[in-house]
Amino acid sequence: MNAARLLDLYDRVADAPDAIDRLRRFVIDLAVRGKLVEQDPTDEPASELLKRIAVEKAHMVKAGKIRKPRTLSNGEGLVAPFEVPGTWCWDRLDAVGAIVGGGTPRASDPRNFSKPGEGIAWLTPKDLGGHRSRHIERGSRDLSPRGLQSSSATLMPAGTVLFSSRAPIGYVAIAANAVSTNQGFKSIVPYVSDCSAYIALAMQAFAPGIENSASGTTFKEVSGRIVAGVPFPLPPLAEQHRIVAKVDELFALCDRLEETRIAREDARDRLTRASLARVSAADTDAAAFRGYARFAIHALPALTAHADQVKHLRQTIFGLAVRGKLVEQNSADEPALALLKRIAAEKARMVRAGEIRKPRSLSNGEALETPFEIPAAWCWDRLDAIGAIVGGGTPPASDPRNFSEPGNGIAWLTPKDLGGHRNRHIRRGNRDLSLRGLQYSSATLMPAGTVLFSSRAPIGYVAIAANAVSTNQGFKSIVPYVSDCSAYIALVMRAFAPRIEENASGTTFKEVSGRTVAGVPFPLPPLPEQRRIVARVDELMALCDQLEAGVGAADGLRSSLLNSLLHESLTSETASPSRTTSGGARDGA
Numbered sequence: 201m202n203a204a205r206l207l208d209l210y211d212r213v214a215d216a217p218d219a220i221d222r223l224r225r226f227v228i229d230l231a232v233r234g235k236l237v238e239q240d241p242t243d244e245p246a247s248e249l250l251k252r253i254a255v256e257k258a259h260m261v262k263a264g265k266i267r268k269p270r271t272l273s274n275g276e277g278l279v280a281p282f283e284v285p286g287t288w289c290w291d292r293l294d295a296v297g298a299i300v301g302g303g304t305p306r307a308s309d310p311r312n313f314s315k316p317g318e319g320i321a322w323l324t325p326k327d328l329g330g331h332r333s334r335h336i337e338r339g340s341r342d343l344s345p346r347g348l349q350s351s352s353a354t355l356m357p358a359g360t361v362l363f364s365s366r367a368p369i370g371y372v373a374i375a376a377n378a379v380s381t382n383q384g385f386k387s388i389v390p391y392v393s394d395c396s397a398y399i400a401l402a403m404q405a406f407a408p409g410i411e412n413s414a415s416g417t418t419f420k421e422v423s424g425r426i427v428a429g430v431p432f433p434l435p436p437l438a439e440q441h442r443i444v445a446k447v448d449e450l451f452a453l454c455d456r457l458e459e460t461r462i463a464r465e466d467a468r469d470r471l472t473r474a475s476l477a478r479v480s481a482a483d484t485d486a487a488a489f490r491g492y493a494r495f496a497i498h499a500l501p502a503l504t505a506h507a508d509q510v511k512h513l514r515q516t517i518f519g520l521a522v523r524g525k526l527v528e529q530n531s532a533d534e535p536a537l538a539l540l541k542r543i544a545a546e547k548a549r550m551v552r553a554g555e556i557r558k559p560r561s562l563s564n565g566e567a568l569e570t571p572f573e574i575p576a577a578w579c580w581d582r583l584d585a586i587g588a589i590v591g592g593g594t595p596p597a598s599d600p601r602n603f604s605e606p607g608n609g610i611a612w613l614t615p616k617d618l619g620g621h622r623n624r625h626i627r628r629g630n631r632d633l634s635l636r637g638l639q640y641s642s643a644t645l646m647p648a649g650t651v652l653f654s655s656r657a658p659i660g661y662v663a664i665a666a667n668a669v670s671t672n673q674g675f676k677s678i679v680p681y682v683s684d685c686s687a688y689i690a691l692v693m694r695a696f697a698p699r700i701e702e703n704a705s706g707t708t709f710k711e712v713s714g715r716t717v718a719g720v721p722f723p724l725p726p727l728p729e730q731r732r733i734v735a736r737v738d739e740l741m742a743l744c745d746q747l748e749a750g751v752g753a754a755d756g757l758r759s760s761l762l763n764s765l766l767h768e769s770l771t772s773e774t775a776s777p778s779r780t781t782s783g784g785a786r787d788g789a
């Protein structure tokens with residue numbers, strides 16, 4: 201592999217999704233195909249190594265070092281999935297090493313376990329999660345001799361290749377010393393210990409294919425029979441050592457590339473956040489704001505490489521909007537204080553007319569704390585002074601009479617219905633309520649213009665009802681007393697969603713109460729300015745959409761370039777006159 205060339209070109213594709221992981225995967229895929237290092241005609245061929253493996257297997261069984269392996273073959277011939285060099289050969293994995301499961305003693309008996317480091321090393325798949333080294337010594341718990349004897353766990357020698365077969369499938373490490381495992385492994389005890397590193401590498405390469413053969417409902421698991429039957433491409437032992445050394449070299453290069461990428465992303469993120477922070481800082485005057493805004497507008501497209509950065513930009517725009525920094529104020533506008541009086545009068549009328557229930561007083565009597573300064577023509581009040589806070593409900597799901605065919609009943613939404621919903625307005629969800637379902641639940645039919653705010657699972661989805669709707673209990677919706685305020689209220693809820701979520705409570709899932717939502721400090725602009733703000737936000741969101749689409753297109757281009765670069769970089773120096781494409785294949789033992 202021409203490492204210098206890869207480094208020269210890597211900047212072109214460094215931001216491709218999962219670039220480093222894909223590079224590592226490509227390396228090990230080429231390794232097990234014999235395309236990573238040159239073949240040496242003086243190497244002892246793999247067919248001879250396979251004979252030595254068979255002899256050593258018989259010796260280990262006779263000496264009692266391993267149990268006599270069960271025959272797990274179904275008698276069918278081995279199907280080689282790809283061609284390998286002529287000095288290699290194919291066999292089943294269980295011809296190269298014994299497949300060993302694990303076990304767990306009774307957890308309720310403390311005598312089955314020892315203090316970590318004082319007993320028999322015992323690993324679970326969780327112990328391999330995040331483990332980056334090739335070798336591992338022990339897990340977070342040890343077994344006692346009693347625990348080993350009273351379970352199906354087996355003490356396996358150093359050099360055993362540990363392969364997690366469930367929860368999750370595909371973790372790989374080599375035992376640095378004698379170890380045992382729980383039942384979440386199908387480990388490989390090599391008959392020739394010098395093969396351990398290459399076997400581990402091959403298991404990393406084959407893990408996705410093995411996982412595709414998994415079965416199970418609660419969690420996926422692969423059986424010993426499946427692992428034993430994995431077609432295994434065996435190189436000469438000397439070539440195995442060269443392959444492992446080359447993989448180590450390339451993985452070290454990957455580590456350096458990853459460090460460079462992380463440093464670059466960190467610098468780009470810090471610059472992006474700093475520029476957005478200065479734009480939205482409370483102490484930024486009008487002249488400085490214009491300068492910071494110009495910089496952000498010109499710099500952000502070049503700095504933006506990930507969708508998360510666009511998400512942060514959107515949130516900054518919402519923040520500027522509710523601070524009065526997105527459009528200019530107009531002295532001819534009716535001030536917000538007059539609008540607030542009209543809102544109070546309309547609230548009283550709606551209560552008298554029975555259009556809404558008389559809202560409960562959710563204030564605790566404390567003075568309103570305003571989080572930032574707003575223009576002089578604006579005013580602050582609690583959110584429940586602007587609109588009624590309305591919860592939802594769900595009728596008994598066991599009674600089909602509570603629901604109607606979608607589109608034929610009463611629109612009823614859950615937070616899930618808002619997931620991925622990009623439009624400002626929404627008409628209905630995946631299910632409708634019947635009139636009976638509405639009556640037999642705490643759901644409320646709310647008018648068009650209601651601002652829907654999900655208060656749990658997750659918190660912070662926002663949309664405006666395009667027609668009369670009801671919701672489940674996962675919402676704290678806002679029915680505006682002046683319907684023309686709906687779009688601006690929705691914008692404020694988007695801006696304040698992260699702050700509202702900070703006040704959530706709960707163990708199974710976080711949730712915000714009606715009292716919390718009702719008490720949100722609400723920055724109210726004059727009504728004409730609300731309309732100008734909403735229009736400006738729409739314009740900027742459209743630009744964010746374009747920026748996001750550009751990021752997606754760039755990701756696709758980077759991915760294509762990465763595929764080409766990997767193919768060129770990893771194969772340009774591996775062509776060898778000594779390589780053939782035949783490769784032997786034997787039936788599984």
